[in-house]
Every structure is written in structure tokens, then in C-alpha cells.
Amino acid sequence: MQILRIRQRGTLFRGHDASTQSAAFPAICVLPSGRWLCSFRVAPEKVNCVGERVFLSWSDDEGATWTPAQAPFTPPVFNGKPGNYRIGLCTPLGADNVAAVLAWVDQSRPERPFFDAETNSLLDMKMVIARSCDGGATWTGSTFIPSIPSDASTPLTGPILLLGDGSWICQYETNKPYDVKGDWVHTSRLLFSRDEGKSWGDPVIITDSKKGIFRWDQRPSLRPDGSLQNVFWTYDNRKSTYLNIHASRSQDGGHSWSKPSDTGVPGQPAAIVSLDDGCDVLVFVERDTVPALKARLSTDGGVTWPAESEILLASAQSCNTTLSKDGMGDAWEEMGAFSMGLPATAQCQNGDLLVVYYCGENSDQTSIEWIRLGF
Numbered sequence: 001m002q003i004l005r006i007r008q009r010g011t012l013f014r015g016h017d018a019s020t021q022s023a024a025f026p027a028i029c030v031l032p033s034g035r036w037l038c039s040f041r042v043a044p045e046k047v048n049c050v051g052e053r054v055f056l057s058w059s060d061d062e063g064a065t066w067t068p069a070q071a072p073f074t075p076p077v078f079n080g081k082p083g084n085y086r087i088g089l090c091t092p093l094g095a096d097n098v099a100a101v102l103a104w105v106d107q108s109r110p111e112r113p114f115f116d117a118e119t120n121s122l123l124d125m126k127m128v129i130a131r132s133c134d135g136g137a138t139w140t141g142s143t144f145i146p147s148i149p150s151d152a153s154t155p156l157t158g159p160i161l162l163l164g165d166g167s168w169i170c171q172y173e174t175n176k177p178y179d180v181k182g183d184w185v186h187t188s189r190l191l192f193s194r195d196e197g198k199s200w201g202d203p204v205i206i207t208d209s210k211k212g213i214f215r216w217d218q219r220p221s222l223r224p225d226g227s228l229q230n231v232f233w234t235y236d237n238r239k240s241t242y243l244n245i246h247a248s249r250s251q252d253g254g255h256s257w258s259k260p261s262d263t264g265v266p267g268q269p270a271a272i273v274s275l276d277d278g279c280d281v282l283v284f285v286e287r288d289t290v291p292a293l294k295a296r297l298s299t300d301g302g303v304t305w306p307a308e309s310e311i312l313l314a315s316a317q318s319c320n321t322t323l324s325k326d327g328m329g330d331a332w333e334e335m336g337a338f339s340m341g342l343p344a345t346a347q348c349q350n351g352d353l354l355v356v357y358y359c360g361e362n363s364d365q366t367s368i369e370w371i372r373l374g375f
Contacts, residue, residue, distance in 0.1 A: 002279065004295055004311050007352060007372045012038055013057060013069050014367040022046045022364045026356040027089040027159060028346045033096065035060050037136050038356055038368065039088040046363040049123065050110045054088035054102060056136055063370060072139050073102060078126055081108040089159035096135040099197065101170060102128040102142070103156045112178070120184040121176040122153040129197050145170055145191065148203050151177050157188070157218045158271065163253055164226055168193040170200065171220055185209055188218040188232070190254050206230065206248065206257050212238040215246060215260060219271035228254050229302055231282070233268040245269045245284060247302065265296060265305050270343040272302060276351045281373070283313070283343045283355050291316035291340045293357055295373065313371055314359060316340040339363045348372065
């Protein structure tokens, strides 16, 4: 089996003042021009939505230099409520055209925490789409993507995914409306558009948490044969413990999915990337001890991920993970303390793999890092 190696690495962004010291939730894509376009969230604090913004930076020389980070998106008002953008994710559309989906968060009452531990609910989140025709330098006015159900909080889980037939897929999760009591039924969903985001059909529900298993942060990706593969950060709420990454497949363009199965790989995944030589790469953060960013290879289409293929990409500077939890509130408190995570992947024009992630001394002092991998 071939072994991945680190070809290059660097720091893309480090906060320069108290308002940008927490940099997290990055995403990366490669445009036809070769531009590496990265989006990420900056804020004074990781767990607080107040002051958060989505920044963009890009490199036209394969990471040698990056443009000064900027905040090009202005959050709209929704039903009379102001909001912030928490996440932005870009998709190349050909030439210099780019679509960005953004996660809008209600800030009409900024004193409220993002996650309400008493009711297990999230602040209201909506999905917004914006467009650029100059490689991300400027952006058109934003429009809301319909939330289904309309009262659910709908965090985005990744960028718009383009299928071979021209369809667009918007990927998201549903959570309870804020302050609503009762059981939290989490779902992973897809919305489809056949007119480049002008309208959207009914959602496809991939997973739900009715049996106590939460499959967070779905990461669908397109395989060379046209099928789709999806991986999930998996949490057993009955036992208050994380399970291995689970995976699911679709052979019909995302309209039906296999039952999620155990990959044998621990941790929180990025989207799988299928390389030109037939290998698949799974990048993930393992948090059983000191958090570490790792990668594994599969040569059988993502069925198995041998441990001997694993390489270490980076380690956290401190440990902020506990194996023992008393419930969902503890899990969310722990997430807020993570100082490393959320890797995102893209393929370079020469076939190498590009990875971005956040990492730092503590959750409120993190930078955006990048790594280029190849054989």
C-alpha cells in the first residue's frame, strides 16, 4: 500500500486582536484557475456567537502566500431579527464562478448561548446562498434556502455538492427550535436543486436520532463512479460516548442511502477524497487521548481503512477531551473546549490532497492551519 506524506504545511490565518483570536470551522476548495479559496469563522470566543464573522482568504501560488483575510458577507435580517454568519462554505462552479452557502444565526437576543443545555436546543439557524463571478473577490446579494421543517434550526454540514447531471445538493442538519422542551430528534438531510439554486425540492432524510444515536456533521462526497459516500461523527446518547465514524452509500444520486455502518476508524471526519490512483483518503480528528489529526487510506472503495495506512498529521497542544460524560450537556460543553478539529479537504489540480483545520493553545486562541499531502 502506498503511504501518504506531508509535502507542505503552513498557517493560513492567526488572529491579530481580541475580536479575531478564535479562528475555527474552516472550509477549502480549489478553483479551475488553481486558486485555493478558504473560508473560516472568527470570533472573540469560540462558544459565543457575539461578534462572529465569516472570513475569506485565498492563495494563487499554492500556499506560498495568502491574501489578507476579509469579511465580504453581510448577514441579512430574517423576520425582523438580526443575525451573524457562523459558517461559510464555497463550491467552484466553473471558470471564476463560485457559490457560497452560509449559516445565519439569530442574534436578536445575544445574551443567549448557542446551545441551551436545559432543552438541548440551538439558536435559530438559517441557510443562505451567495454567488461570486470573480473567484471570491466580490459577492452578489444573498438569498435564503428554505428550511424544512420551517421552525427547525438548520446548521449546514458542508458546501453545495455538484452532481454529474447538474443537480445541486445542499447538506444540513435539523435541531429543535430554541426553548422548546421534549426529546431532541436530530436528522441529517439533503435538499436538491435542478436550477442552480433558484428553487429547492423536498428533503431526503438520511439519518435520525430516534434510537439515541446522533450522526453529526455528515460529510457526503462524490465518487468517480458517480455514487455518493457519506461519513458521520457518531455519538451514542444512551451511553454518553462517541462511537467510531460511520459511513453510508447512495447509488441513486443521494435519494436513498444504505444503513450507516462502522468504519472501524475513531473520531470526527472530513469528507472522503477519492484520488486519481483509486485510493480513498479519510482525514479525521481522534480524541481518545490528546487530540490528533490523522489520515487513513482505503484501496477497496472505502470498505476498509487499515490501521497500518494511518499517518499523523498534527497533534493538539493540550488535551480537552473527557471519556466520561453524563449526558448531552457534557458533550456540548466539551465541544466548546476543543482547541483542534473540524478538518476539511479538497483535491489540488495535480491530485494532491489539501487539508485545513483549526488548532491552538486553547479554544479561544486558535489559528487556521493547512497541510498538503501526496504520495
